[in-house]
Amino acid sequence: MDFGGESVLSSDLWNKAQAVFAGGVNSPVRAAVKPFPFYTRSAKGAYLVTEDSRRLIDFVLGYGPLILGHAHPKVIEAVKDQLERGWLYGTPSRAEVELASMITKHVPSAQKVRFVNSGTEATMTALRLSRGFTGRSKILKFDGNYHGAHDYVLIDAGSAASEFGVPFSQGIPTEVSSTVLVCPYNDLTCVETVLKREEIAGVIVEPVMGNMGVIPPEKDFLPGLRKLTREYGSVLIFDEVITGFRLGLGGAQSYFGVTPDLTTLGKIIGGGFPIGAVCGRKEIMDQLTPSGRVFNAGTFNANPISMTAGIATIQELEKKEVYTVSERAARVLAEEIDRAIKMDHVVNRVYNFFQFFLGVKDVRNANDARKAKRDLYVKVHESLLKEGVFIPPSQFEALFTSGAHDDDVVNESARVFKKVLEDLT
Ligand SMILES: Cc1ncc(COP(=O)(O)O)c(C=O)c1O
Numbered sequence: 001m002d003f004g005g006e007s008v009l010s011s012d013l014w015n016k017a018q019a020v021f022a023g024g025v026n027s028p029v030r031a032a033v034k035p036f037p038f039y040t041r042s043a044k045g046a047y048l049v050t051e052d053s054r055r056l057i058d059f060v061l062g063y064g065p066l067i068l069g070h071a072h073p074k075v076i077e078a079v080k081d082q083l084e085r086g087w088l089y090g091t092p093s094r095a096e097v098e099l100a101s102m103i104t105k106h107v108p109s110a111q112k113v114r115f116v117n118s119g120t121e122a123t124m125t126a127l128r129l130s131r132g133f134t135g136r137s138k139i140l141k142f143d144g145n146y147h148g149a150h151d152y153v154l155i156d157a158g159s160a161a162s163e164f165g166v167p168f169s170q171g172i173p174t175e176v177s178s179t180v181l182v183c184p185y186n187d188l189t190c191v192e193t194v195l196k197r198e199e200i201a202g203v204i205v206e207p208v209m210g211n212m213g214v215i216p217p218e219k220d221f222l223p224g225l226r227k228l229t230r231e232y233g234s235v236l237i238f239d240e241v242i243t244g245f246r247l248g249l250g251g252a253q254s255y256f257g258v259t260p261d262l263t264t265l266g267k268i269i270g271g272g273f274p275i276g277a278v279c280g281r282k283e284i285m286d287q288l289t290p291s292g293r294v295f296n297a298g299t300f301n302a303n304p305i306s307m308t309a310g311i312a313t314i315q316e317l318e319k320k321e322v323y324t325v326s327e328r329a330a331r332v333l334a335e336e337i338d339r340a341i342k343m344d345h346v347v348n349r350v351y352n353f354f355q356f357f358l359g360v361k362d363v364r365n366a367n368d369a370r371k372a373k374r375d376l377y378v379k380v381h382e383s384l385l386k387e388g389v390f391i392p393p394s395q396f397e398a399l400f401t402s403g404a405h406d407d408d409v410v411n412e413s414a415r416v417f418k419k420v421l422e423d424l425t
């Protein structure tokens, strides 16, 4: 099928896509939009425009990176300028030093940084570092936390892995999966039992769980993890791929006042271009090649386009207005949603991201999230979409706001949320 320069509908693209991609998509959550995914032609600010010429208010924002909104003029300007000067050198560039300096300035745990190209690569590298540094081989993670798509973390994984019923992916050797232990989120008793019993190299955690919906850490959870990992000699890794530069410039570690040994970043620090980073304590980071013997490398590591977009994004964030606007939008909408739902429910919000759960009163771990009425959530998603509002198609994702979610966007969305939720719940 050749579409030439002619206009094409989402349905045509979907038909073709099913023949050329497994399940029709390149990342599974996109196929959760029913009856078939809409295809996006363009995006600006808080809006997406589909190939069917519909304008949608976007609360997905590329699954989190676009905290400035789509196609922000400062990012466009910076990337255009970089493109004119070439986009891949195979040498270090000034931009990587500038972006790393911004990260070390703002993120408390970040003494040194290694750029990679995705959150997946970042967590893979951080876990390898924790094993190399401690000389131990086992990892502790939390049920429902999602750390990307590599072998060591597709065990009780949230996000699309849970949405599509594969929290334990096939294809992972038992030699690997037997080295990964899992505790419920917010359960320090389980953590202490495991740390006492096993030699754990690294404990990896989403400081706010954003991949089973949104689940905040209870007051003692992150300080407790810090204390226990120190006591038992394990490396504490905060996976801040979502929360990094979203909960403020210092991410969740500043927001909650707990400093891990290593941090993984992604999403926002690339301004919407592919990126990941591991940062943390000097003596651990220095184990990476070429200074140490824990290997990491990448043709596209610290590529100038992602670096430049990241710098432009953080420069905007440093002005603070984006945080004020995105927090207000999330707060007002979370309150509106809370008022509009008539059945048992809970809305979990942390600063500028949130999710609602229907048919349950409290969600503090992945098991609670699994009890929510997911079928009804999907119906709400579909009705909102018909009315011009795009929220994640899966209960196990989060709604994000940006600096482009101003009062007009919020008022229009609030009207739609109220209508749909009062009708369906
Ligand atoms: C907390 C967390 N860690 C890691 C990842 C993996 O990042 P990426 O999709 O860039 O590989 C994601 C999202 O995908 C995430 O939400």
Ligand SMILES: N[C@H](C=O)CCC(=O)O
Binding pocket: 027, 028, 029, 063, 064, 146, 159, 160, 210, 211, 242, 397
């Ligand atoms: N929840 C995932 C990352 O945060 C969503 C991204 C994806 O799976 O495509």
